[in-house]
Amino acid sequence: MMSILLKVENVQTHIGQYHILQGVSFEAKEGQVSVLLGRNGAGKTTTLKTIMGLTPATSGTIHFQDKEITKQATHHIASSGIGYVPEDQGIFGALTVEENLKVAMRKEDDAALARQEYVLELFPDLKKYWKKDGGHLSGGQKQMLSMARAFINDSKLLLIDEPSKGLAPVVIEKVMEAIVEMKKQTTIILVEQNFIMASRIGDTYTLIDDGETVRSGQMSELVQNEELKRQYLGIG
Amino acid sequence: MELIINLLINGLATGMLIFLLAAGLTLIFGLMDVLNFAHGGLFAWGAFSGVWFYGLTNSFTIAIIGAILTGAVLGFITEKIIIKPVYGNHIQQILITLGFMIVLSEMLKVVFGPNQIAAKTPPLLSGSWEIGDVIIIKYRLFIIVVGFLVFGVFQFILKRTKIGLIVRAGVMNKEMVQALGINIKQVFLYVFMVGAALAALGGALMAPYSGVVYAEMGMEFAILAFIVVVIGGMGSFPGSLLAAILVGLAGSFMAYYVPALSLAVNMMLMAIVLIFRPQGLFTAKG
Numbered sequence: 285m286m287s288i289l290l291k292v293e294n295v296q297t298h299i300g301q302y303h304i305l306q307g308v309s310f311e312a313k314e315g316q317v318s319v320l321l322g323r324n325g326a327g328k329t330t331t332l333k334t335i336m337g338l339t340p341a342t343s344g345t346i347h348f349q350d351k352e353i354t355k356q357a358t359h360h361i362a363s364s365g366i367g368y369v370p371e372d373q374g375i376f377g378a379l380t381v382e383e384n385l386k387v388a389m390r391k392e393d394d395a396a397l398a399r400q401e402y403v404l405e406l407f408p409d410l411k412k413y414w415k416k417d418g419g420h421l422s423g424g425q426k427q428m429l430s431m432a433r434a435f436i437n438d439s440k441l442l443l444i445d446e447p448s449k450g451l452a453p454v455v456i457e458k459v460m461e462a463i464v465e466m467k468k469q470t471t472i473i474l475v476e477q478n479f480i481m482a483s484r485i486g487d488t489y490t491l492i493d494d495g496e497t498v499r500s501g502q503m504s505e506l507v508q509n510e511e512l513k514r515q516y517l518g519i520g
Numbered sequence: 521m522e523l524i525i526n527l528l529i530n531g532l533a534t535g536m537l538i539f540l541l542a543a544g545l546t547l548i549f550g551l552m553d554v555l556n557f558a559h560g561g562l563f564a565w566g567a568f569s570g571v572w573f574y575g576l577t578n579s580f581t582i583a584i585i586g587a588i589l590t591g592a593v594l595g596f597i598t599e600k601i602i603i604k605p606v607y608g609n610h611i612q613q614i615l616i617t618l619g620f621m622i623v624l625s626e627m628l629k630v631v632f633g634p635n636q637i638a639a640k641t642p643p644l645l646s647g648s649w650e651i652g653d654v655i656i657i658k659y660r661l662f663i664i665v666v667g668f669l670v671f672g673v674f675q676f677i678l679k680r681t682k683i684g685l686i687v688r689a690g691v692m693n694k695e696m697v698q699a700l701g702i703n704i705k706q707v708f709l710y711v712f713m714v715g716a717a718l719a720a721l722g723g724a725l726m727a728p729y730s731g732v733v734y735a736e737m738g739m740e741f742a743i744l745a746f747i748v749v750v751i752g753g754m755g756s757f758p759g760s761l762l763a764a765i766l767v768g769l770a771g772s773f774m775a776y777y778v779p780a781l782s783l784a785v786n787m788m789l790m791a792i793v794l795i796f797r798p799q800g801l802f803t804a805k806g
């Protein structure tokens with residue numbers, strides 16, 4: 285029985301006067317890739333931001349490793365072991381690749397340096413452009429840098445928001461391979477619109493529509509369910 | 521020729537004082553998105569406490585250190601009480617910091633009396649050197665050296681240390697910095713204290729330069745510093761050095777050649793920069 289690493293229960297989030305999340309629930313099991321699916325504007329990004337405390341939940345609860353983190357400050361949530369790869373990658377444009385990683389590294393011990401070695405093997409491009417400004421990287425390289433940065437702190441859980449967005453197919457392939465590789469070491473919650481990719485690397489899925497969880501289950505089951513895919517993803 | 525050199529040195533010295541004020545302002549704005557109109561008050565407090573410490577100890581070094589510490593402590597109090605409740609709200613920031621600027625000024629009068637106070641130049645830095653026809657006033661050169669020194673030290677910190685990286689990253693993307701596990705509010709407090717300390721250092725250096733200190737001196741310099749922040753690019757440290765030197769030199773040369781325009785020249789500089797480069801000469805956002 286795999287243990288539940290993150291549990292989101294009936295979360296509601298308001299941004300200003302807007303009621304964006306209106307009941308999101310799902311869980312991420314250790315060692316798995318849990319995919320959040322749903323149309324544009326469904327609330328997937330907001331769900332990740334709410335987990336990170338960037339747009340805090342107004343009601344409902346979020347537990348990480350059995351501790352409640354719902355009302356915690358973002359930096360506490362991150363330091364407790366959650367790495368975040370935002371939709372826009374969040375690269376510090378005027379900092380070099382090296383500096384982007386260095387800012388993230390909370391402890392510069394042997395373990396952290398070993399993880400840095402590991403991500404540089406995973407993403408050789410980053411090593412190649414070590415001294416280049418983050419702002420001058422290609423979209424794919426930014427994506428890789430953002431993933432490497434989230435991984436470097438021994439994160440127990442990675443939240444990755446639409447990593448394939450705007451990338452060429454070959455690059456998407458590389459990014460997905462890296463996610464499969466990272467999965468060996470950590471748990472991942474992935475927002476992914478590209479259903480082929482999502483179904484290939486996802487273990488479970490959660491469908492979000494209009495700020496609410498519609499359904500969760502095993503990915504294999506969704507792949508078979510043409511009706512569900514048509515209704516909520518517009519495919520099939 | 522000697523006239524040009526004199527105007528150059530005057531302009532540079534004034535520019536450096538403005539830089540010390542603008543450096544803090546630009547970091548505070550760039551990182552914390554806070555418009556701090558009380559910054560000039562910290563400058564004036566630096567000037568008064570410098571003079572006070574100098575009178576007490578007869579040591580200019582202690583005077584400078586005392587002023588810096590005064591600035592840092594006032595910065596701590598200001599951030600905790602005045603700034604913290606108004607993060608994210610520019611209108612409230614303007615109102616409360618303008619109000620606090622007046623409080624700081626009035627408190628100076630309460631503590632040091634309502635009249636202006638004479639400020640002495642330390643003997644070691646008094647007088648001048650004569651090189652041919654050129655007379656170089658030692659204290660002005662001293663200010664210029666200190667200005668470049670401060671710039672060098674801070675550039676090093678910003679470029680080469682972890683905390684410097686965090687500050688630069690924070691200027692570019694605050695949310696992401698927090699999502700990496702960094703307590704940005706703590707960083708805000710440090711940056712505010714350092715900015716206040718730099719302003720106080722500027723005031724303490726200004727005192728012997730102008731010969732007197734008075735409660736309103738902060739306001740005049742704060743306006744120049746705001747112009748410099750806009751010209752240099754909000755959040756850019758090198759930008760504020762370059763812009764401060766520009767403003768200092770423009771003021772010095774205009775005061776001699778076209779005195780009628782010497783006050784307007786800074787506004788004109790700002791307008792020109794805003795027309796051709798609205799983001800300022802440098803950009804820190806990346």
Ligand SMILES: Nc1ncnc2c1ncn2[C@@H]1O[C@H](COP(=O)(O)OP(=O)(O)O)[C@@H](O)[C@H]1O
Nearest residue numbers: 299302304322323324325326327328329330331
């Ligand atoms: N800062 C904001 N202010 C107002 N509305 C927002 C904000 N952020 C997101 N939204 C709205 O919330 C909804 C969900 O957005 P988002 O979580 O980004 O969706 P997704 O990632 O699934 O495409 C959208 O309708 C979007 O317009």
Ligand SMILES: [Mg+2]
Nearest residue numbers: 328329330371
């Ligand atoms: Mg999104």
